[in-house]
Amino acid sequence: MGHRDADGVDGAGVVVGRDNEVRQVRKVLAEARHGRGGALLVQGEPGIGKTTLLAAATAAPAGMQLVALSGFEAESQLPFAAVQRLVIPLREFLPALPPRHLRALEVASGAAAGPPPDRFLIGLGVLGLLAAAGAVRPVACVVDDAHLLDPESLDVLGFVARRLEAEAAAVVLAARAGAGLEQQLAGVPQLPLSGLALEPAVRLLTQSMNEPIDPAVAAQIAVATGGNPLALTDLAGELTVRQLTESSLGDEPFPVGRRLEAFYVRQVRALDPAGQVWLLVAAADATGDHDLIAEAAAKLGLPDAAAEGAEEAGLVELRATVRFRHPLVRSAAYNAPVGRERRRVHRALAEVAESMGLSDRAAWHAAKATLGTDEAVAQRVEQAADRAGERGGFASRASVLTQAAALTPPGGDRYRRLVAAAEAALAAGTSQLAKDLLDDVDEDDLDDLTRGRMLALRAQWALFTADPALRHTGADLLEAADLFEGHDDELEQKTLLLAWELALPAERLATGMSWQHLGRRMAQAAQRRPGPPAVLLEALSAHLLLPFEQAVPALRRAAEVLADLPPEEMLLYGHCSAALCSALWDEQLRRLCLERWAQAARDAGSLQQLDTALWVQSLYEITLGNPRGATDFIEQVRELRRAIGYEAEHVINVALLAWTGVPRAQVQAMAQATYDTGFGGVHSSAVRGLAAIELADSRFESAYDLLVPFYEEPFFHTSPIGYPDLIEAAVRSGRRAQAEAVLELLQARAEACGTPWIVGATARSRALLSRGAAAEKHFQEAIEVSTVEAELGRAHLLYGEWLRRARRRREAREQLQKASQLFTRVGAEAFRGRAQRELEAMGEATAAPDPAEGPALTAQEATVARLAAAGRTNAEIAATMFLSSNTVDYHLRKVFSKLGISSRRQLHDRLQP
Structure with missing residues (x-):
């Protein structure tokens, strides 16, 4: 046996x-x-x-x-x-x-x-x-x-x-x-891992017994313990066959879990008093630090041999460290004594740990030794939390600060510590804990700074959880900034920038504030302290308060400051770049700033920031009419979500869905859901996406109906981006006067900005309202100036349509073919279809674009392939996708094999049409 x-x-x-x-x-x-x-x-x-x-x-x-x-x-x-x-x-x-x-x-x-x-x-x-x-x-x-x-x-x-x-x-x-x-x-x-099946459970019990046991009784015991091996082996070692047989005849199950712990409590209490206290010291420390346990035991007056009884009983092993037979044994040793004895042991451990320079462990033991509140101990615990935060341990900081708050007498300090704990919890991604901590705060006992921090935290929580309270975050942050005024200029400036960042997703749905008031507060705060935040505040204030032409110099200055910020500051302020550069219609500067923001987040390992940056980049690409680019960034967001254990398939860019052939009713339903949640910006983007597809399908009345609200009730930098599409829809649906009014606004912006994106879009729009040689001149200007591929494709498309109606078939064919190629490159299939229909109307044979041949790539392989085709090195791809270079190389080899190629140059040719 x-x-x-x-x-x-x-x-x-x-x-x-x-x-x-x-x-x-x-x-x-x-x-x-x-x-x-x-x-x-x-x-x-x-x-x-x-x-x-x-x-x-x-x-x-x-x-x-x-x-x-x-x-x-x-x-x-x-x-x-x-x-x-x-x-x-x-x-x-x-x-x-x-x-x-x-x-x-x-x-x-x-x-x-x-x-x-x-x-x-x-x-x-x-x-x-x-x-x-x-x-x-x-x-x-x-x-x-x-x-x-x-x-x-x-x-x-x-x-x-x-x-x-x-x-x-x-x-x-x-x-x-x-x-x-x-x-x-x-x-x-x-x-x-569940309990053992009946046969092996019986075999284990039988092998563990010191005397034979009836197989039927053994089977009953195996069933009663649920096949739990620890219960089987420990009971077999401690109970006689007769006791087990008697127990098996009753209805009471054998001790497992809590009941098994009670079984070990009896073993602990069988030790002599000194052995029980020594075992409590070892259980209270939990790390098995032999020196710490020995010194604490000596401080409590325990003899050197106190540990021997516990070892002889099989409850612990004394090696380089002290190890309990099982966590349940440790739990029993810790819970068997009364609370007063546990606190005495923790007090000894705290004193010894402090003398050994183990400050954090000393604070932990001091907290365990305290009954009720003690400000001195609370301060020690708070200091331990600060050290955790310095190492990036935000979850630990939240937990330790919560302990510190519990040790703090009622009043302002307790609630200040709870607010700080909630800040750390949200930084660690534990949003529910952050909310629970804030719910325990009594606002009446807070000073202005702490109350402002609490308001700011609630606003960030709303964005983090997509809570409908998102609509009110701008107002909350304005109130927080008012509380910081006169106390902390830097914090006031950062809070106003955060107010802009968190109010922007709501757009027109923002409640409890006026954008003009936000602009005025930004202008005031910009004067208090020089530096990049002040430059950004001045620009955003001008954007909110001044006519566009007057705001451009401040916007340009701020965008250029952003482009030159070091990575650590780009992490703080990079979110402003999308709005500032979009207002300037500067797609090159916007791409540069967004890429630097994403890279700064990637280098810092700040995946929450990176998630936001990649999402903004996806929205940005779809505003440029580039579904392929938007898809690339969405896939990166999904890869990031997989890396941190979140559900990746729920990541949806609603505007992108419109561009990729999802039925209109489904896109509208999703857009409405985002609207109901408070994300007015996402809803606006989705509506513009639907309008673009209506234009591609030549449903101009429908496109006009979708776009005209953006003209009638414009929202700063986002609505004007849709003006070129509105002009096309208005012209093609017989609303010339409306188109001319919108063109006048667009022309004023183009003259103020002078960037290729808006100049090209304006020239294309003016061509639609011109005739003869003037129209052709404007089409050619749009083609010459445009640097955005999709915009260039739109110019070629409209010029080709104009040429076909002028019966200049050869020239029309050339323009339409260029448009089709550009739309294929950016994945704008709806507009490629419109170009192909024009070609078919001239009797041209057309075919679908030739997709990459060979077996389909997985989502991860496709992302690796696209990044490699764009010229990224293995190390850069690894950093982008949070993989090792080994894994990137492995995926590239699979991609090459599937596509039947052998070099990155061939990959570029295959994936970059």
Whole structure:
């Protein structure tokens, strides 16, 4: 007969009843050995055998370096604590990382000072580290008790697990089921671990008994415990066959989970008093730090031999660190004593940790030792939260500040700390926690600065969650800016810029404020403190208050300042570039600024900022009539969402749908949904998209009806972009006087801006209202000036139509063919169809554009291929898609194989028509 060795392991060291699960874990490791990285999350209830499964399946993996980690509660509020432990055995590969990734890891681990790094930038660093290590020897990163990791490390590991593809590395995690890890580990393949089947459960119980047991009784016990291996092995070791037989005849199930913990409580209480207190010290610290535990035990007057009884009872193992037999044993040791005794132990641990220079752990223990409120302890905990924030640990900062607030006597300081905790929670992406914290704040006890921060935070929460309160965010931020006035000039300026940023998506739906008042407040705040924010405020104030022609110099000055901002400032103010450059009709400067904004976010690992920047770029490309470019950016947004574990298929650019053939009724329904939510800007973009398709299909009356509201009730820089389409719709539907009135406005803007985009669009529009040689002259001017491909295509199209009606068939054919080629290049199929119909009317044979031949590319392969075709290097593509260079190379090789090509030049020719 075998003997009990570990949960679910027989005397031969074989995991009982887990053959399939062991194979699944080993398959992940085997794939990694062959350069196909992957991950697996093992989940199950306490005692189900997760630790045993990991140990058996990953023991000395052939040809691999094993990096093993475990979660500890005492480290759960020390940001990136687990990442730091992961990096240590792989530190020889750190020089292979890009400097910004290396710097992020150093700051996160406390080895260097610097701006707090984004957790996803650290994720890219860890991904690169595993890739570099795997290139020398495959790596298996095995993480037990993942639910006890600090949230930042868990985010990093989830990010890495989702991005492993062509690396010789694997990540295997084990966590307690129901521990709330759904978001952080979303997208990671899961292996649910349930109880053993009847036959292996009986075999395990029988092998674990010191005397024979009736098979029928063993089967009843197996059923009663749900096949939980820990329950089976521990009960077998502690109860006699007679006790088990008697228990099996009752209706009460065997102890599992909480009841199994009660079973261990009885074992703890069987120790002598000194042994129980020592076990409490070890349980209270949780990290297993032998020196800290020993000094705290000595401080409490415990004899050196106090630990021996716990070890002899099989509750702990004393090695380099103190390890509990199972988390339930630790829980029992911690919960068995009364609260007063736990606080006494934490107080001793706090004093020893402080003497050892472990300030954060000392603050944590001091908080646990405090009953009620204590401002001095609250200050220590707040300082620990500040240190977490300096390392980029916003989730930990939120959690620690919440503790600090709970320790703070009622009043302003308590609510100030709650507001700060909510700020950190939103920065970490935990929007519901941020809202819950704000709901606990008593506004009457806040000073002006804290109340302003709270209002600003609520406004950002509305945008983050797409809450209908988005309509009121501009008004809330104006109020916040008023509260900052006279207290913090820099914060006042930033808040007014944020008011513009968050009110802009609502457009006309914004409530509780006037745009003129916002403009006046911007002008006032711009005078208080020089610098880029002041320049931007002056420009936006002019945009809101002055006639367009008078506002252009300030707009131009601000746009040029934006284009030259360093990356760290571009992160703060890049969002302004879309509005400023759109107002100037400067597509080249707008593209430059938006690309610099996105790159700054990418380099900083600020994926929330990058998500916004890519989304704005998608909207920008569709306003230029470039569905292909808009699709590229939407795919990048989706790739980003996949990287951070969000649902990617819900990312929709409604205007793009209109351009790509989605039925009008469906687009209208989606546009209305965005309108109802408060996103008036998205709704306007969708309506303009629908109008463009109506023009392409020669439904001019319908296009006019969709576009004329933008003329009758214009909204600053967004409505005039639709004026060229409105002029075409008005001319073609017999509304010449209306077209001339709109052209007059467009001409004034063109004279003030002088950029190729608006000059070309104006010339094209004027041609529609001209006759004979004058019309031809304006068409030719539009073709000569236009630099936007879709705009150039529209000029060729209209000129070709004019030439055909003038019966100049050869020239018309040339213009229409150029238009068709340009529309094919940008993916504007509706307008290509209009050009093709004109060609067919002249008797020209036409054909659909020749798509890339060969097997279809996956979404990820297509994105890699498009970026490579555009001239991006593997490293640049990797940074764009949050992959390793190995994975990019792997996808490119697959793309080349599928398309039957062998070079990037051929790829460019295939994908850049």
